[in-house]
Amino acid sequence: MSTSTRAALLVCPASGKGRAARMAGTVAERLRAVVDRLDLHVARTAEGTAAAARRxxxxxxxxxxxxxxxxxxxxAVQACAESPTALAVVPAGTGNDLATALGTTSVDDVVTALREGTRADYDLGRVENGPWFATVLCAGFDSAVNERANAMRWPAGPRRYDLAILAELAALRPRRLVVETEDDVLELDALLVAVGNTTSYGGGIPVCPDASVTDGLFDLTVVRAAPRRTLLRMLPTLRTGRHVDHPAVQTLRARSARLSGPSWVAYADGERLSGMPLTTTxxxxxxxxVIGAGGAAVTGAG
Structure with missing residues (x-):
C-alpha cells in the first residue's frame, strides 16, 4: 500500500477479557510497518468507542x-458507513463474526491486506431511525437468550449463556410475528427470525447460510412454531446451516423487511435495539x- 496511507487503531481494551489490551502493543507495531501514520485511540466504554471512531x-x-x-x-461501522474511511477488524473478542466475514481472523491477515491494498465494498443493513448493522439482526429465541444472560450476575463467561439457553428452552413459547417484505407477507406463530447481511452470528452460527454481503439483499430465516423436542433436534443443525432444510424453517430474500410482534425484542450485531416493530433495509x-483471503468479493489492489 502507498506510504501516504493514514490509519487509526481503535483499541477496546476490555474485549476478550482483556485480550485486546494485551495485544495492543504488538498490533500497533505490526500496523506501523505497513502504513505511513498510525493514530492510537483507546476507549474503555461504548460511548468512548463510538466517539473515538467518529473522531x-x-x-x-x-x-x-x-x-x-x-x-x-x-x-466503528456506525462511523465508517457511507464514508471514505475503510474499516479493518483485528479480532480480540468472543464471537468475532464480522472479522470472520471480512476474512481477517488475525493481525497477520490485516497486515497482509493493508500491504496489498485488498478492499471490497460490502452491503450494510440499516434500521429505520436506528443503527447500521453488518452481520445479523435477530429476534425471538436467540434474543431472549441474550436478554436473560445480560440480566444474570452469575456465572461469568460462556456458562452464563449455557444456562440462559436452558432456561429459555424451558420457558419457550411461540409468539405472533409479522414479516413484510417487498414480495411477501408472513403472519405466523414463530420462535425466531433472523435477517442476515452476513451468514453468521453468535460466534460462527450460520443462521442465514446463503447470505451474501455483495448482492444488495438480506437473507431471512424464520423458524415457525414447533414442539420443544423439534427445536432440540434442530439446534445441532444450526452449526452446519442444515436447519434451513427443516419443514419448520422458511427462508426469504429481500431488500427490506418490516418485523412486528407484540412482545419481540430485537438485536443487531449482538446489540439490543430499541424495540419492535422495526423496518430494516x-x-x-x-x-x-479491508479484507483478507477469506473475505468475499476481493477487488484487488486499491
Whole structure:
C-alpha cells in the first residue's frame, strides 16, 4: 500500500477479557510497518468507542482498524458507513463474526491486506431511525437468550449463556410475528427470525447460510412454531446451516423487511435495539472494508 496511507487503531481494551489490551502493543507495531501514520485511540466504554471512531473518520483517516470484538466493530461501522474511511477488524473478542466475514481472523491477515491494498465494498443493513448493522439482526429465541444472560450476575463467561439457553428452552413459547417484505407477507406463530447481511452470528452460527454481503439483499430465516423436542433436534443443525432444510424453517430474500410482534425484542450485531416493530433495509456497498483471503468479493489492489 502507498506510504501516504493514514490509519487509526481503535483499541477496546476490555474485549476478550482483556485480550485486546494485551495485544495492543504488538498490533500497533505490526500496523506501523505497513502504513505511513498510525493514530492510537483507546476507549474503555461504548460511548468512548463510538466517539473515538467518529473522531478518526471525521479526521479523514484512510483506514480505521478496530482491535476488539463484535461490539467495538459495530460501533466503528456506525462511523465508517457511507464514508471514505475503510474499516479493518483485528479480532480480540468472543464471537468475532464480522472479522470472520471480512476474512481477517488475525493481525497477520490485516497486515497482509493493508500491504496489498485488498478492499471490497460490502452491503450494510440499516434500521429505520436506528443503527447500521453488518452481520445479523435477530429476534425471538436467540434474543431472549441474550436478554436473560445480560440480566444474570452469575456465572461469568460462556456458562452464563449455557444456562440462559436452558432456561429459555424451558420457558419457550411461540409468539405472533409479522414479516413484510417487498414480495411477501408472513403472519405466523414463530420462535425466531433472523435477517442476515452476513451468514453468521453468535460466534460462527450460520443462521442465514446463503447470505451474501455483495448482492444488495438480506437473507431471512424464520423458524415457525414447533414442539420443544423439534427445536432440540434442530439446534445441532444450526452449526452446519442444515436447519434451513427443516419443514419448520422458511427462508426469504429481500431488500427490506418490516418485523412486528407484540412482545419481540430485537438485536443487531449482538446489540439490543430499541424495540419492535422495526423496518430494516439493505444498503448496497455502504461499507468499504479491508479484507483478507477469506473475505468475499476481493477487488484487488486499491
Amino acid at each position: 478518526a473518520v471525521d479526521d479523514g483517516v484512510d483506514v480505521l482498524v478496530v482491535l476488539g470484538g463484535d461490539g467495538g466493530a459495530h460501533l 439493505c444498503v448496497p456497498g455502504a461499507l468499504t472494508a
